[in-house]
Amino acid sequence: MALPRPPRPDPPMMGRVLVLTLVFGVLTFALLSARLWQLQMVRHGELEGKAIDQQTREVTATARRGTIFDRNGEELAVSASAQNVVLSPRDLLALVPQGEGATPQARQADRRRKLEETWDRLAPALADLLDTDEASIRRRLEKTNSAWEVLARKVEEGTADGVRTFVEENGLSGCLTLTADTRRYYPQGSLACHAIGFVNGEDRGAYGLEAAFDGDLAGENGKVLTAKNAAGTEMPQPYTGYADGLDGCDLHLTLDAGIQRFAEKALEEGVQKYDALHGGFCIVIEPKTGALLALASYPGYDLNHPLDIADRGTADRLDRLARDPSVDEDSYGRAKAQAQFVQWSSKYLNTAYEPGSTFKPIVMSAALEEGAVTPEDRFHCAGVVNVGGWPIRCSKRTGHGTQTLQEALMNSCNPAHIAIGQRLGAEKFYAYWKAFGFPDKTGVELPGESGSRFWPAEDFLSPNGLTSLATASFGQRFLVTPMQMAAALSAVVNGGHLMEPYLVASVTGPDGTVLRSHPPKEVRRVISQGTSDTVRGFMEQVVAAGTGKNAAVAGYRIGGKTGSSQTGETDHTIVSFAGFAPADDPAFLVLLAYDWPRPAAPGSTLTAGGVTISGGFMAAPMAGELIANILDYLGYEKEGGAQVSLPDVVGEPPAQARAELAELGLEARLLGEGTVVTEQVPAPGTAMPAGGSVALTLGDQAPDQLDADRAAFLSLKRFVDEREVSS
């Protein structure tokens, strides 16, 4: 080997290259693998969670909230689709061009300026479009870390279209989106507002049936999980999910929107006419079943705008408070909240009242049932009676004299009822108080049912309970809810069955199948059919000739009882009337009351309009009209026979005409002489009550003005008649 060999790697170099191998070939890779282990194994969950958060979009598929129908299928509460307007300020950031400039600081400032320009441009336009406050939109725009800012909730289709156009014109897709939602509408406005109730911003029931049946109505929202890329566009990736939603169930109420309208009209008219300071209530119930036909309470509110104060006077008072500089916002807020609470609470269920004389039929039923009194008993009223050392006056200061049991009720005589109560005795009185269901809640489906307030049993049953028994006998100094009264009075007139009042006849699923139904439910039998018939008869006489005569409507058989309860407060009277019709077989019972008709002057028993403050003068006439309206609406004929359509008897011999009319229950009055009827009044086709009379003018021959058609018809008619006779 003479050739000079180039230098070979020498041992020290080998050592150093081995060091390099160890460092760059082993150690660095060990370090990197350890780091990967840390990120991929230890922090896997955390980092993957963050990644999935940004990669997915969860869209709620809002379930349609169920509809509330009245008994005839009229819609009381419905849900319609609406859109939410959602802004992603973060994605908006991506649309703003990069900043320009020589230094990073300058570029940053330039970017910021461009961003601000975009905000300045969008904020007023969006505020205008969505009819909201520009400052709040601007605040949302500046939340650049957020990808989900709801700018407007539940906008209607018109606004949504505006947003779509705006997005297109400004290239905002991905930043400004619409998400499907539903919106609750109450097509009838304020009708039956307390019973139906309303939903909160999240479409969950807040009051009334909406709250009580929220679980049924709401359904279950579906969820759609979609993958998106960083530009917000959805991606065809398989890691998406879908959870089926379930539409809400529908409620079918016993309520009848037609009757409800009559009831609300009677209530509102009376409140205005008598200037009732605390409004009033009206319940219409089917005594045989307990089904509620109408539930009205005054003041009410518009279900579509439950936060607005509907009562004009209260709203004006709040406006004055709002403008008053000496009133701070807190006390204004409290006043408004108080007013809202008042208008959202129903007087027929959420509060209790003194029933007054409308309670007397209940006491009388108990006494009759127990044999403590008989219809033949006589009661004397001297105008005042002394109970336990306290003089209790009758409404008639001079006294009613001697009365039968029926007359005692007709006169609403307090001393007579005190006597009846005493004959019944405190123990039995208390037993019937319980039997008629007063200590218990009625169980009607509405939330917030108030309880009653009565003397504790040990006091009432003790010798000291004498005065309590006396006042209780004419319905004063204790509190019950109107719903309890309606149920108890129903038992009095329906043969003695205490029925549970109910409002929801059935719940049906989205496919229409009946999931639950509420058959009439008897709580207990309280009195016998005979007692019920007797008291019902007495009550008919109350309307026919007693204190309730203002409720009488010619042609209808109406029963009822008036009530005027003096509350503890000065001049605070609750005037009421409980009526039912038809009196022989009640189809419905009405309990109508006005709370605190304003007296003309302190201590006066008259209103400014000159009406005596009493159930008989105030509630009875309104209730009478209401009952007549309901009877008419339900298709009841007025007494005295059915309405008949007057036949054409012109051209017939008088005897035949008379016979034809008599067959329909009509009387023929013949005028003049002749062989044939030449004219009839009223004209043929007129609707007439049975028992009416028709004036027939007679002549020698049929009127010339019979036209050809008519002649042809008559001949045809005769032909047919003859055929029928001959066959």
Next chain:
Amino acid sequence: MPKAMRLKEKPKKTSAWGQMDMPFFLLVVVLVVVGLIMLLSASYPTAIYDIKNITGGDAFYYFKRQAVFAAGGIAVMIFVSRLNYQGLRDMTWIVLALAFLCMALVRVPGIGHYANGAYRWLNYPVQWQPSELGKFALILFFAARLSKRDERRPLEFGRRTIFGRFLNLLERAGFFELVPYILIIVIMVGLLAIEPHMSATIQMLVIAATILFAAGIKLGWFVTGGALAGAGLTYIMFATDYMTSRLQMWRDPWSDPLDKGLQAIQSLMAIGSGGLTGLGLGQSRQKFLYLPEPQNDFVFSIVCEELGFIGAVLVLILFALLIIRGYWLALHARDKFGSLIIVGITTLFAFQVFANVAVVTNLFPVTGISLPFFSYGGTALLIQLAEMGLVLAISRQNPAS
């Protein structure tokens, strides 16, 4: 063993030496193929959505271009592997001069190309980075000169003066031997500083130090140099706002998740999402515009996301095997020149892999170092494969073991 005998044994061989190293060759090819597949997977969403208006919505835009360069690159590698590297000894000064020239030209308007705040590219003949040539030139020059250090005569100075004795001390410590290398390094770093190009500067320093280390330069100089470089780096990191904010982003990328910390965060989410077995090839979610430009420096994040810890470590093992084989070839090279060239090329390669993966896993602050064979970039791939070819050329002259 006489040369003539070998020629007789393998008469068909055009080259005078043996077979190239097959393990190294195969590892390169496997890595290039895996890299191409991962590039396709990582790049197609960016290519389809085409936010920067480059691809025209062609899903295969990046893949097709990279594939062409990969095929050409492997051909170049095989071609280079057949050359006799000994000829490079005489070309070191020419290559170095050419590299300096090109690196200076990047600042010339029209010829140089400006992007992302730096002049790193030349437009001719294709768009490429002269710093790549610079790194190669440095390796070549250092290897050629250091391989002859045994022939170098120590300088002698008069011992009569204190100055002369001091100089003799310096000579014995090896200082004067280092002067040419330090000069080259200073010029290189100077040229890179005006681009500026931080990551290339670091690579340059690392390979220079490694070759000097392998060639047997006294360890004390590395301690000194390391201390100097460390001090310089610390100064740059803490004294300049730019680097300080970068460091802040490194330590807490979540402090600015939508701007400066974006890449790091999205990369971490991608890697973390992978878990043990990954989401499956092609199943990355982060590549859908979350991770910016996943075909470039952050392609390894997508590898981690799709192939999981197992797949990512397998890829790292392939790289490690290639690097270890590279050093093995250096140890078995025919001469010190070849050995040092391999050390330089292998270290450059190893450092790029390490730095890139360290960046995507947020071990290092974000710097622009691409992953060899994986990241998109045609000329870079071509140059890397040519360098692999040079390693193979040297391996052909290994004495039979």
